[in-house]
Amino acid sequence: MALHTMKFGGTSVGSPEAIEQVISIIQREITAGSQVVSVVSAMSGVTDALLKSVKAATDGDRWTYQQINQDLRHRHEDAIHRLVEPPPTRESTLQEITRLLDEHIQLCEAINTLGEATPRIIDAIVSFGERLSSRVISAALDARGTKSIALESGDFIITDNNYQDAEPLWGPTEQRIVEKLRPIVANGITPIITGFIGSTPDGSITTLGRGGSDFSAAILAAYLDSDELTIWTDVDGVMTTDPRIDKRAKVLPYVSYTEVGELAFYGAKVLHPKTVQPIVTRNIPMRVRNTFNPDHPGTQIGAETVPTETIIKAVTSIRSISMLTVSGKGMLGVPGIAGRTFLATARAGANILMISQSSSEQSFCYTVRDENAPFVKAAVESELGAEIAHQDVDGIDIMSDVVIVTVVGGGMRGTPGVAGRVFTTLGNKNINVISIAQGGSECSISFVLEEKDLEIAVHSLHDLALASVVEETVY
Structure with a gap:
């Protein structure tokens, strides 16, 4: 019997009507002969x-976090009353919701007393969203004749203690999934599992970062040896560009693991950037599909690269970034400047999105999120204080109001002239390229532009992608 892992996002479980659709999708798959493991996000919002509620508790605003608690209680209780008919199941689920939200209030009261919230307690509080939704969905599925159980992914996904952005400990995670989850599935029970959440070896709740439900679904799919992973969301699949920028955006019928990894990292909102990591070595196929249009085949994601006629498949962009430049004639031939800069950036809590260096070694630049830029600048200036004092390094300059635009396509590898077409297209629109980066995989080219040029750049480059969309769906 085939095993199918599914993940449903916040919009997919955002209302009783949406949950009804989720249940229909799960039951349809079971009727077709598959075992189903479902991973769910919190209800939207x-x-x-x-x-x-964490901020309100930190500020001593008891009324606000109590009101939030009541709003969440009413929303989830309303969903239960509308979705769960048999009184025993309904009452036990309501009791679970009450228990969880009472615990939420207790944690808020603790924050209020202490006047601060640690990353550990923040993770504990934000975990309630998935813990609540999983109970509602499991009870509704059970009430409709499909034997189900709500499970917490922290019982299976074991992580380090980097709260709010935890990394899985792969060995213990595989052992837990094999020993604890596989037998449940083998017994014909349909699990509804919290996304986004893990736990440390001693049982403290962690989270995998925003969007981590995709990641946790992929982890479970990998160690369950699933035949397929489907990410159910509110769009028809991976698109050629952001439809909010260009309404001509189309669904790509097929992309490779490598391509979707680039798309996710550089701004596509459909997938969490880490999603493909657990399944790529096991060659588990993945699809992105629309919960509200379940007859659309969506986008298939697999290991093989299928080039398109004009090579470029999609165009993505990231707003709200800053570019930092480190320069100085004294940097020429001096080892360690870049390494120390990047370590200081990491200590400031920032991820580097793109790097570019001049061949003279007298300058290099890199991009971080806007909110991180001032802290990164201060950290790097502190790290390179001696070099700046001796004028070997001129200083750290920040350029704001810039964006990263990326063209993606696995067929770009080894194909002459792709970069030329991209930059000719931009030049014809009088768009200045500030910085360029291309990885060794040759799957993407990224460049920094002024923010004012974003829309015309995306529209112009999207023309190249639209000409290359393969109309034949690959299965």
């Missing part, structure tokens, strides 16, 4: 509300 719940995680943000929980974070707001």
Whole structure:
């Protein structure tokens, strides 16, 4: 019997009507002869509300976090009353919701007393979103004749203690999934599992970062040896560009693991950037499909690269970034400047999105999120204080109001002239390219532009991608 792992995002479980659709999708797959493991996000807006309750508790605003708690209680109780008919199942689920939200209030009261919230307690609070939704969905599925159980992924996904952005400990995670989850599935029970959440070896709740439900679904799919992973969301699949920028965006019928990794990292909102990591070595196929249009085949994601006629498959962009430049004639031939800069950047809590260096070694630049830029500048200036004092390094310059635009396509590898076409297209629109980077995989080319040029750049480059969309769906 085939095993199918599915992940449903926040919009997919955002209302009783949406949950009805989720149940229909799960039951349809079971009727077709598959075992199903489902990973669910919090109901849309719940995680943000929980974070707001943390801030209110930190500020001593008891009324706000109590009101948030009541709003969450009413929303989930309403869903239960509308979705769960048999009284025993309904009552036990309501009791679970009450228990969880009472615990939420207790944690908020603790923050209020202490006047601060640690990353550990923040993770504990934001975990309630998935813990609540999983109970509702499992009870509704069970009430419709499909034997189900709500499970917490922290029982299976074991992580380090880097709260709010934890990394899985792969050995213990595989052992837990094999020993604890596989037998449940083998017994014909349909699990509804919390996304986004892990736990340390001693049982403290962690989270995998925003969007981590995709990642946790891929981890479970990998160690369950699933035949397929489907990410159910609110769009028809991976698109050629952001439809909010260019309404001509089309669904790509097929992309490779490598291509979707680039798309996710450089701004595509469909997938968490880490999603493909657990499944790529096991060659587990993945699809991105629309919960609200389940008859659309969506986008298939697999190991093989299928080039398109004009090579470029998609265009993505990232806003709200800053470019930092480190320069100085004294840097020429001096080892370690870049390494120390990047270590200081990491200590400032920032991820580097793109790097470019001049061949003279007298300057290099890299991009970080806007909110990180001032802290990164201060950290790097402190690290390179002696070099700046001796004028070997001129200083750290920040350029704001810039964006990263990336063209992606596995067929770009080894194909002459792709970069030329891209930059000729931009030049014809009088768009200045500030910085360029291309990885060794040759799957993408990224460049920094002024923010004012973003839309015309995406539209112009999207013309190249649209000409290359393969109309024949690959299965």
